[in-house]
Amino acid sequence: MNMEAAMLRVRFTQSIFLVALAVFFPLTDALAANGALALPPASIKHLKGGARGNLSALKLRDQNFYDDNPARYVSLLPGRGKYDGYREYRMPVAAAPASVRAMRVEVNFNGPSPAKQAWSWSLYNWNASRWVRVGGNAGSVEWEWKTLVFAIPNPRRFISADGRIRLRVVSSNARYEGRMDYEAVHLLYTPAAPPAPASASIPLPPAGRLYHGVYPGGRTGEEDDIRLADLTAYDAAAGKTAAWVYFSDNWYHGRAFPTSTAAWIRRAGRVPYIRLMLRSDPDGGRADPVFTLARILSGAFDNDLHGWCAGARDFRTRLIAEYGVEVNGEWFPWNGKWNGGGIRTGYGDPAQPDGPERFRDAYRHIIQICRDEGANNITWVFHVNDGDWPQVNWNRFENYYPGDEYIDWLAVSSYGAQTPSDDYWPVFRESMDAVYPRIAALSPAKPIIVAEFGVTNGNPLGSQPQWARAALTDLINLRWPRVVGFSWWNERWQNDNNPAHDTDMRLQANPALARVFQLLVRGNINVLGTIP
Template sequence: MLRLTVPRVVLALVGLLLLTYAFAVAPATVAGGRSDQAADRLARPTPGVVAPVESSPSPAPPPPVFPPAGRTFIGVMTDKGPHDFRPLDRFTAAARHQPQVMLFSEGWATATFDRALFDRIKARGMMPMLGWEPWNYRIDQTARKQKLTARQIDRLRANQPRYRLARIADGHFDSYLRSWAVGIRSLGYPVAIRFAHEMNGDWYPWCELTNGNRPGDYVKAWRHVHDVFRRAGATNVTWVWSANVRWSDSTPRLAAYYPGDAYVDWVGITGYYGTGAFSRYLSFDAIFKRTHAEIRTFTHKPLVITETGASNGAGRKAEWIKQAFRTLPAYPDIIGLIWFEVNKELDWRIGSPPAAAKAFAQGVAAARYDVRWSPEMVPRTTTTRR
């Protein structure tokens, strides 16, 4: 029989404590990383094994550019614009092609910002381009109803002292400008503004040759309008500077009207076959090449034919359209062409005659014009120099 003496009891207690440490305390210490040796073993990499590297998220791809490189968009302007899409539908059916840009005009005397106009165009898969005109267009309408000559109409509508360029530059219209800037900013998608076009003529009150305007006033007015939008945070605007084709050496050189690349995103040219100096048959090259070359002496911004059309006065409308589409690839810096689908001074619509519609449909069927627009796209603002 084992006798319980004091030394034996002490030894038993010591043994019990050692067993408790071995099975409970020691494993927890190692697992908790408090053992220097265990921590050292965990910190040392295993020979031949590469430690995994945490990967950072890939940057988001840049948004697609409109139009893509090597492509040219087709746009349209009708007399109804987004107020009535029936003329657009007729154009689309005749061209068998969905346009990607719609140009429409609003005059300062009567128009206030209306989001619905822009949203209607966007919903049709087209980028809105606002032709923003600082004048009272009703004077023009009244003159036309009086059956006056073209030059008489020009003189009447160009004389509108309220809309002198100096008044725009001096801030007289700033509250009006800000109302549009805030509205366009709220759209949240790209729009183009073609402000005070054809400034090198003498038929609008914003031309320097009319309305008491002086040399240099156009650039000052343009920059002021642009700066009001910039201060309002309307950075979703593509600014389109659009001149009329040079038809004579007597007309002013275009560089005098150019606000500078910091104020312009696209440059434009307006030109038609079948009216004025271009009444006799002239090819696309004969109408546009000279002005295109002149613009390229002071800017290399992407270029858009912002208005064009052809009459059928000599029965050669379809021929002109075919030739135009054959010629366009020779101008890789032309990123868009907007057709003036209106029966105004003459019938510029592509459906008149049917042969013109056929020629247009064949032209835009080329891969160069296979373009789509979406609100997520970023308008192209650079081009490759030739």
């Protein structure tokens, strides 16, 4: 199939799907309802036969036409005579069963022709204690992915008092397997009361003063396992508390708002600063297999993002957050290199490079979801590296900026040598002098922070304490006048099997480095350890 024919087919399929949505969820109902949910399966039970694949694959529709990636779907394997099993779905506490106004079931299915093997879906009627057939694979094309949509009349009978929904699928024989790439129960409901928005902002420091923050270091190097002990060790070495505490929220460990970490940071009297890391693993320098910018823009993770933003709202107090840390660096999967690069014909405005344009729109999408959820307690940061990698015009960080209407603060990372084996010694002043005019030009008034800076000990090309002293002196003396805060990267990590090659930026590991902070930070009234 040539590309033009394929695109026409996609457009036709999308048109049919949109028409189907209009039929199954009439416009008046959709406008009358205040809430929408797409429930993924919470568990699976096989009554006859079994399955191959991970249940989590059913959360994302990503197989089309003749795609065949077994990691992305679940194969239902018949036992004696047929396959028979059900998935259970659970409504969130905020959506009462009695508030449900409409329901539909969506399945992305692949299997033999209906003439060879029929598959039928049923919902459990909790009132009558029996299964009710709601649809089947009639009309599907043999071994081609097809989205099946079943409208469910009188939906409340299919929801238990505690919010459970059971969806059963049965095959007519045992000759073939059936495949599902996506299965969800979609609901429209009326919330009992909309949650109150949270509103909490962070004031700028008084003129001439700077906020002092930190990434306090963790245990695994994945930046999401920081502890109070890590923070207090840094505070003691620096001689002053950190106003914000920086950490990563890695979605390969879970997609919920990181309430536990944020809560202990708040109890310690600091503001949580969250790096929102939509990625599948900690490996860098490649495209992410799941969390691409295109999928974010398509709405594939909207349910997760709504949940995350609702968690941020319900946290109620002040937060700092960023998506796309060091976006102009190819070591992270949201960099344009992995999302269209400098091509201008695959997405959006043909005058803009696709990779940066996709990022810009994806970040706007995330922020808008949080605004829709009422999470107005977040200060949003646009965070770049001090150098563009790859060093090509389309990858200049200016191309990625979402705009003043979305971003509150601008931020930069500027490091010295990051391993003892590095054969170069970046000077903080030189790096900042080069990047500061560019980042300041993004917006005439947005405050700027040095979100990450640090240098390792043990590199023969330079002294860690001297590097830090020069950097802090320039920051405190306001060499870059719109900079309102900084945070040291206080971490140790292993680079290879030779301990002499380990990176160590921790103040508590080098008394000479700690003395620099105690001299320039501890008693300095212009360096603030709290946010009023």
